[in-house]
Amino acid sequence: MLPPLLDWYAAHARDLPWRQEDCSPWGVLVSEVMLQQTPVARVEPIWHEWLARWPEPGDLAAEPTGEALRAWGRLGYPRRALRLHACAVQLTEEHGGLVPADLGALRSLPGIGSYTAAAVAAFAFGIRATVVDTNVRRVQARAVTGEALPAPSLTVAETALAQRLLPVDPGTAARWSVAVMELGALVCTARSPACGRCPIQQSCAWRAGGYPAYDGPPRRGQAWHGTDRQCRGLIMAALREAPDAVDLSALTALWPDAEQCARALDGLVADGLAERVGQGRVQLPG
DNA sequence: GACTCGTGGAC
DNA sequence: TGTCCAAGAGT
Numbered sequence: 001m002l003p004p005l006l007d008w009y010a011a012h013a014r015d016l017p018w019r020q021e022d023c024s025p026w027g028v029l030v031s032e033v034m035l036q037q038t039p040v041a042r043v044e045p046i047w048h049e050w051l052a053r054w055p056e057p058g059d060l061a062a063e064p065t066g067e068a069l070r071a072w073g074r075l076g077y078p079r080r081a082l083r084l085h086a087c088a089v090q091l092t093e094e095h096g097g098l099v100p101a102d103l104g105a106l107r108s109l110p111g112i113g114s115y116t117a118a119a120v121a122a123f124a125f126g127i128r129a130t131v132v133d134t135n136v137r138r139v140q141a142r143a144v145t146g147e148a149l150p151a152p153s154l155t156v157a158e159t160a161l162a163q164r165l166l167p168v169d170p171g172t173a174a175r176w177s178v179a180v181m182e183l184g185a186l187v188c189t190a191r192s193p194a195c196g197r198c199p200i201q202q203s204c205a206w207r208a209g210g211y212p213a214y215d216g217p218p219r220r221g222q223a224w225h226g227t228d229r230q231c232r233g234l235i236m237a238a239l240r241e242a243p244d245a246v247d248l249s250a251l252t253a254l255w256p257d258a259e260q261c262a263r264a265l266d267g268l269v270a271d272g273l274a275e276r277v278g279q280g281r282v283q284l285p286g
Numbered sequence: 287g288a289c290t291c292g293t294g295g296a297c
Numbered sequence: 298t299g300t301c302c303a304a305g306a307g308t
Contacts, residue, residue, distance in 0.1 A: 031304085032304065033304095033305095034304090035303085035304040035305095036303090036304065036305045036306075037291090037292085037293095037302090037303055037304085037305060037306095038292090038293080038303060038304085039293095039294085039295080039302090039303050039304095040303085040304080041295090042293080042294075042295090042303090043304090074292080074293060074294080075292080075293075076291085076292030076293040076294085077291055077292050077293085077305090077306090078291090078292075079291070079292095079306090079307090080291095080305090080306085083306085083307095110306095110307095111305090111306065111307090112306085113305060113306045113307080114305090114306090115304070115305060115306085116304080116305075116306085119304065131304085133304045133305080134302090134303075134304070134305085135303095135304070136304090153287080153288095154305095178304095181304060184304095185303090185304080189302095190301080190302060190303085191296080191297075191301075191302075192297090219301085220288095221299095221300065221301065221302090222290090222291085222292095222301095224292090224293095228290090228291090229290080229291060229292065230292085232291080232292080233292050233293075236292085271291090
């Protein structure tokens with residue numbers, strides 16, 4: 001199944017800016033953090049703005065965190081912007097302003113977990129790293145294990161399988177990983193997989209088994225309406241849109257439950273996403 | 287391990 | 298309309 005998938009990728013891969021030959025490791029790292037839980041279409045324009053404004057880690061490190069938060073826009077999970085900024089600072093102070101070509105060093109950066117470290121190592125430096133994201137998990141579950149969907153959270157067995165499937169040659173391994181991810185994103189999708197145009201349908205265990213339905217533990221949806229998350233989102237949107245500090249009263253007006261709103265704001269301040277200034281006013285951290 | 291953490295598009 | 302989902306990480 002290796003050659004068909006690599007050939008398919010060569011023919012059908014999307015032309016994404018962070019896949020360009022001249023994209024810097026910093027550009028790859030920024031893209032990977034932005035893409036955590038966020039669709040490509042929403043990331044692309046923001047990625048261009050970030051790379052134009054902060055072409056190197058040192059450029060971002062020189063800014064206050066509030067600028068990163070404002071430029072993050074509505075990508076969601078704004079703590080990622082904070083961690084990206086912290087990344088830039090750490091790269092500047094400890095790595096000469098460069099992204100390290102080392103899995104362990106990458107993993108020690110803020111906001112860089114096992115997936116992102118492997119992805120940057122593989123895609124920016126051609127290192128043979130085991131890249132396991134939600135696409136890889138789903139493709140493996142279907143094509144190899146014969147199940148409709150992977151378990152709710154990553155298992156050791158899945159990582160071991162991905163490692164076993166990974167081609168030996170480092171450059172080929174990196175192309176393989178991005179090809180599996182692309183297949184999961186474009187063909188072997190969660191909702192309605194396009195099995196008819198799948199390059200590895202002949203060797204797919206899920207297909208061979210007659211496409212059995214998912215029978216694992218229930219997948220928990222994330223609550224939203226009325227939660228602290230929704231309230232935090234409203235507050236952050238207000239802070240981003242305001243040119244400077246916002247009155248506390250303007251924030252509590254956004255939410256029916258004043259007590260919950262106050263608690264949400266406390267959380268944002270504790271997380272470094274917001275900052276209290278004098279006279280009951282709040283702003284993005286300066 | 288179970289939670290928490292944004293946002294918007296697709297169905 | 299509500300539910301599911303999207304290149305996860307940190308606690």
